[in-house]
Amino acid sequence: MFLRLGDVEIWRILESIDPFLEPHKFFPGMGEDALEFLRREVPRQLCPRTGKVLIPIQGFLLKTGRHNILIDACVGNDKTCRVKLWNKRSDGRFMAGLQAVGVTPEDVDYVMCTHLHLDHVGWNTRLEDGRWVPTFPNAKYIFPKEDHAHYGADPDTFYQESILPVIAAGQAELVSADHCLGDAVSLIPTPGHTPGHMSVRVSSPEGSVIISGDAIHSPVQCLRPDWHFVYDLDGAQAEKSRRALLELVCETPVRLIGSHFPLPSIGYVTGNSAGFGWREA
Template identity: 55%
Template sequence: MLCRIGEVEVWRILEMNGPFREAEALFPNAGPDVVRIMNEMVPGQVDAAGRLVLPVQGFLLKTGSHVVLVDACVGNDKTNRFSDWHMRDSGRFMAALAASGTAPEEVDYVMCTHLHTDHVGWNTRLVDGRWVPTFPKARYLMPAADLPFMEEIGPDQYRESLLPVIEAGQAEEVGSDFTIGDAISLIPTPGHTPGHVSVRIRSGGAEAVITGDAIHCTPQCAYPEWQFVYDADKEAAVRARRFLLETVSESGARVLGTHFQLPSTGRVRADGDAFRWEAD
């Protein structure tokens, strides 16, 4: 188990951890010193080839009433042209799920923070040439504003990871007011995608927030104005990032950063006009 938030068990479901793309290209307005700044703040955040090192992971929440998977990573056999994520064949995600003591049919909800390819992949898997929901009894919660967006910009992801769930009658479009039981609610953080949400866990007086892609790495706590190249609306994403950082710094919530360097957990403190990351 990664941690316990009140009565809620949190399990890391790690699919991969390694170099992604060049940091300078990922954060185009961060300036020429971005690699030096990042590696001073987080040793190893950028590799020798200048690439940002990050995990791709989901978090499994066991609330006592529900089993909730937050984000479903890249998946196997998926079309990701021009990417290392094309047609993967890895048992790591499902092995991590099994290690949490969870069978696929025990997952009650799959909560997608947004519908990008590395958050919806294990929504489905390929069985006898057909895409089927990986979690046969789950409701798949999808931010309503992201569905038409992904249908337009990500036809492969839509066809492979979203449409089969919709056709199986397991998809539910949700707004940011959606809740699961008493413990899980959403924080609207639009910008990275139109419907992006972060996920709040509250139980027994404790609180944690799963960032999704509202923020990609901990140096963005100090530099929330750094735009990420895949933020759909970059100015809205900066506003959402600041809002999220203000929210968690005021509440003192534990932060689970979806793409933060492992172990991906810590707290955010206010620091002048920006914020400071304190890893657990």
Template identity: 45%
Template structure:
């Protein structure tokens, strides 16, 4: 995932990565693939939609023709598909758009029947020209059904929730910021893939469109949020937390 990292360099951070951000079973950095539900006083929002079911993903045994429990898990969290007002995709990668659609009678239809799917316009403009299975089965059907709203990278969803541009991982990647009386949270999508990048922001993932730009965006984000008490919720981190300064660098503190 992080081609510039080495086991020795990662081991320097074991002290704070363990136990919450380290997977003892694989002896590697811990990771997840997650959606987040945000309920503001006006809007129920689903941020990123994971991998999806029934999708042809021959490159991945885990994702190919998946029969996962996503909708049951969402229901257990008190959200039915028809409850979702807005679906947000931080970017249009395969593990963030899958449940945008589901297979009904051989057709890909919007999973969330009432929702507006809010997509950064720059992101769509880039991906619409790419030959990519996940765009074809998880994004194009949303656009063709008239459910997509293409927006600016500073779009606001309501008074509490809005986008911020964070390009590099993909051309139009955005973060989503929540402002409440209790404080701020930011859903950072794939601005970081593994918690160790808080300490080593120069390590970009092998999936980054522009690794140098991604690293620059990441470094700025980390410095801006250090010691601010802003809750950071990254799509692939095992749990949310806070960026804190330590010994001239940074680390992640679990919430």
């Protein structure tokens, strides 16, 4: 198990860890500074072979006692993607990860996508006889309403493959950030990376954690919240959300799980007059 908070179990469902982009492309505008800064502050996030930024693609399975909730559905298999690494994958690791925690697709009650980007929605569907069908037949899928409005207006391939079949099956619920999933799971609006992006708070009387989604991509953004990730749709808004999220957990017992942070991807946000810091937990 990754973490237990009272009755709530949190399990990491890891799909992959691969080099993604060179630092100056990952954080455009930061030039060679990005490489030097990463090398100094988070060397483990740099691939020693390619020099690119390593990112895990992972979801989290919450067992709350009442529900099995999957937070983010990674890239998936057979999906069409311009990123070569993610195109037409055929890999059993994600589903084996679910199986290893004793959860079948039928057992999943909710799939919550922090945002509608292809590395967070892939396992929403799977290919069956040439048709995309929901992977989790009994689940309610929770999608940010504003992301649907944005990406659904002119559906790209990933949307047609991973979102529309869920909507067609009547399993989607489009929500705002005031939505809750039982007592244990609530949402925090962190727009910018996408218009409706939401981070996820998991609470219990024994403590709480926040799963960032893509509100932040690297521990270096604790030190430099102004660094924009290349695929932030609205960089200025993303920075505003990132700072608010860091402020929320700074110097508190609430741990932050950075969805794309190097494993173990969890730690505390520290802070002083100079700004924020990161302490892995």
